[in-house]
Amino acid sequence: MxxxxxxxxxxxxxxxxxxxxxxxxxxxxxxxxxxxxxxxxxxxxxxxxxxxxxxxxxxxxxxxxxxxxxxxxxxxxxxxxxxxxxxxxxxxxxxxxxxxxxVEEEAEMASRRGAEFSGVFAGGVASDIRRRWPLYKDDWVDGFKSPTKCLSATLYMYFACLGPAIAFGGLCYKETSGMMGAMEYLCCQALSGILWAVFAGQPEIVLRPAGPQTVFIIELYKRCKSWKIDFLVTHAWVGLWTAIFMLAIALSDSCAFVANKCTKFTQDIFSLFVCVIFIFEGLKNLFSYFDNDEYSTAAALFSLILGVMTVQLGMWALTLRSSPYLNTTIRELTADFGLASAVIIATVTAKLCDIPGLERLRLSSDFEPSMQREWWIDLSSGNKYIPLIAIFPALMLTCLYYVDMNVATLLCNAPEKNMRKGAAYHLNFAVLAILVFITSLLGLPPPTGSLPHSPQYVLALSDVEEFVVDGETRQKVMKVHEQRLSPLLVNVLVALSFVVIPVLKSIPMCVLFGLFIYTGITGLYENHFWERIKIGFMEPRLHPPTSYVRHVPLSRVHAFTCVQIACVGVLWGIRSSPIALTFPIFIMALMPLRVLLFKKFGWFSPEWLELLDANTNVANSSADDDYAMxxxxxxxxxxxxxxxxxxxxxxxxxxxxxxxxxxxxxxxxxxxxxxxxxxxxxxxxxxxxxxxxxxxxxxxxxxxxxxxxx
Structure with a gap:
């Protein structure tokens, strides 16, 4: 040349x-x-x-x-x-x-699309239907266009939903004296999940009986026991009132308030709170074997090993995606099917070692409730004042749903998630209200939009590009395969699990507790609150190049983080106190608390608050100051x-x-x-x-x- x-x-x-x-x-x-x-x-x-x-x-x-x-x-x-x-x-x-x-403005608007006050009765629900109905056929067809991604996301979320459903069901069975257990949790997961995949406005949001709802059920049982009233009848009336309140919220477009006013301050606190519940319950149950005389030291130690193995194998498969080993196809398949493989490997290991006394999954061999009763709950039985008594707990549960469901939708539709078909806040909430009503009449736990499962599921359905910033691997979502086929298959597999109950009963409970820990840890990855907690333990010159680190004084960054830590501590304290039934109110109070502390008291300038509480991806702000140079x-x-x-x-x-x-x-x-x-x-x-x-x-x-x- x-x-x-x-x-x-x-x-x-x-x-x-x-x-x-x-x-x-x-x-x-x-x-x-x-x-x-x-x-x-x-x-x-x-x-x-x-x-x-x-x-x-x-x-x-x-x-x-x-x-x-x-x-x-x-x-x-x-x-x-x-x-x-x-x-x-x-x-x-x-x-x-x-x-x-x-483009940036459109991305932000897309994340809030469908979250407007229409000023007309049921206007928001009607708007969601008009926007999503033309895409309904594509929601099914798109699942067949990407079979590998659909299959990997399906298996990933199947185990991610099956494990917590069984584990939370086991916990609920123990705390409610057998009134509600794993069978009810699996039925709720399968029934509500299938209906959700067909009728929901945005089916990518994972619907399942979650940790906060389990805490609520346990506390409701304790109150019913102390008040000497029928728990299942009270639970059914609470679900009925909750469904009515939720339907009123959906038809009045009130979901728009959370969608528009709930900032990263509240989202990150609630998300971290849920992740801590998963990690805490997993660790608590793993170490409980050492304090229980029913299990030998060998069984307790081997249970801990299997739980840690499940977490480690899942984490290793997740990190393999960005490693230099093997080829691209094998890395992607290993990462996509890593969690399922971890469960299988740990279960096979337990079978081969055959340690006596190892706790296995407890499920009834027949399709029947955990206690001897009919599936449908007779609302006319029990104390005549139960319908009135149930109103206050129903208000608390409605507050929990109001934040829980809408925060899950917000996190799934964040600009960095690159969802293109639009959210459906009001329609989703209305469909969820109907599902809460149905599950309550059947004596099942109420389902909700799950954290951190929902954002993780969106990521599992995504094509991502990885890049390196200051030696740290980050991900950018290029495309999300938005569909209904995978959510339907997830819950069909859960329903088919009743056919293979003998196989499921061979899974050690410690493996499911390991799934708890894995879910909680991976849920922290994209949490800005967690990123700022880690900054407090870093050498200043090694801080990540985020915009708030460079523009906000470090003392103010730590102060903002400490306020959020205090909020999580308060929520955890209330969860563990006699007034645990009211903890949803304190979750709702996080939104006005942010305005009170940071705007009214002037602890932070508007510029600092904009950077600290910005609804942007950490990875995408890494080079902001380079542009200024x-x-x-x-x-x-x-x-x-x-x-x-x-x-x-x-x-x-x-x-x-x-x-x-x-x-x-x-x-x-x-x-x-x-x-x-x-x-x-x-x-x-x-x-x-x-x-x-x-x-x-x-x-x-x-x-x-x-x-x-x-």
Whole structure:
């Protein structure tokens, strides 16, 4: 190539992946060779800049292309040179002018869509139906378009729902003297889940009898026992009143208040509170074997080992997705089916070791309630004052549902989740009210939108791209396979579990307790509150590059976190106190508490509060200050010029970046989509911006390498 006369570039796909020195250890499949005259850096938008300034500007511009657009994904799909250039031009169009702000605003609006006050009776429910009905057929068809993702998400959520249902059922059986147990929990999961998949506005929200509802049932039983009234009849009347109150909320569009006023402050506290319940109950039950004379020391110790094994295998499978081992297909399959594999491996291990006295899952061999009774509850039996007594507990349960269900919907529809079909706050709440009514008449626990299962299920249905920021692997959701088939299959499998009860009875309870812990730990991953707790134990220079860390004084960050910790502590204290029945009121009080503490008392400036309580993904804010260090006008101008040029000039502009992108000490510029983020960001910090010594070939032809995994 005559590099001094013209620019040239070539792109090739290797027969097999090779190691070209990517910093994250991943191999290279696609190689791009670029030759660029040195004088090209002084033209156009970069005119007047030094070589270092031009390097910073172009790298940050390309970083924005990759972080805020689908440029990498489009490059992977490119089959011709024109496809590659078209991908570049489209990405430039996304970032220039007002388009990027418009996309961000639309993403935020999409997360709140369906959460407006219509001012008309049942207007919100009608609006949700009008918006979701045209997509109803697609909800079913889309499940068949992605069979692998559908199957992996189905098996993942099947075990994630089956374990807690059985474990919470076992806990409820013990605390209610056998009035309600695992059989009722499994029936509730199967019945409500199947109906939810068919009739719900947004079926991706996981419906199941959850931890807070179990706590409520146990406390209600204790009150009924002390008041000497029938528990199941009282439970049925509480469910009836709760369904009426919930239906009134849905028909009056009142869900819009939580959807619009519930900030990350409340969402993160409630999410962490639920995760702590899962972790605490799992650990408490695992260690309870050591205090129980029914189990030998060997059985107790082996139960602990199996529980830890389940957690560790699940976590290992989850982290394998971003590791350099095996190939991409095997890594994805292992990560998707990891939890199911962990349960199977732990169960087989228990069978092979055959430790005597190991607690197994307790289920009735016949399809019947836990106690001798009819399935339908006779509302006319019991004390005549039960209908009136049930009103107050029903109000408490309604408060719990009001926050629980809407927060789960908010978290699933957060902008970073990339859900495109829109939420259905009012319709979902109305359908849930009907399901609460049905399950209560059957003597089943009431279902709810589950945390952290719902956001985890959305992620399981997603195609994600991973990238590295400051050595930390982050994920970006590219597409969510929004469908009804997988939610239906999950609960059909739960229903079929009654057929294979002998197989389920072979699962050790300690394995299910390990599932509790796994669910709680993974639920913390995307919790901003948890991220700020970890900051308190970090060396300041190693803090993550989030916007609030850089713009808010560290003392205020810790103060904000301490307030949230205190709120979780209060909720936990109330949960463990004699007034546990009223804990839903304190959950609702978190929303006005935020306004009272942070706006009325002025503990935080509006700017600080906006950063600390922003409804944005932690990963997406990692380079905010890098933009401030550079000239955004020059970046946009450079991208705009690229967009307006001809195909050949656009390729030249793209090659202009490539020539600069290779000038750093690590050798080749990019290893894959993940390391691309890390390289562009770390080099833009101005810390590693010095040239490496080129080979003789690159000295002659000024060749840089840009390689990426397809």
């Amino acid at each position: 005559n590099a001094g006369a013209r620019r040239s570039w070539a792109r090739t796909t290797l027969d097999r992946e090779v190691n070209l020195g990517a910093t994250d250890g991943r191999n290279t499949k696609v190689v791009m060779l670029v030759t660029v005259p040195r004088t090209s850096a002084t033209r156009g938008a970069l005119e007047g800049m030094t070589r270092l300034e031009a390097l910073k500007t172009m790298k940050m511009a390309m970083f924005r292309l990759i972080r805020d657009t689908d440029f990498v994904l489009d490059c992977r799909r490119a089959r011709t040179a024109k496809d590659l250039v078209d991908a570049y031009e489209e990405a430039c169009s996304v970032l220039t002018g007002e388009h990027l702000r418009k 550079l000239d955004d006008r020059r970046e946009n101008e450079w991208l705009t010029n690229a967009k307006r040029t001809s195909v050949s000039n656009t390729a030249s502009n793209f090659m202009e970046f490539s020539e600069f992108a290779g000038l750093h000490e690590s050798g080749p510029a990019f290893g894959n989509a993940a390391s691309l983020h890390a390289h562009t960001r770390s080099d833009a910090d101005g810390m590693n911006l010095h040239r490496h010594e080129p080979t003789q070939m690159s000295k002659d032809n000024n060749i840089s390498h840009l390689h990426n995994t397809p």
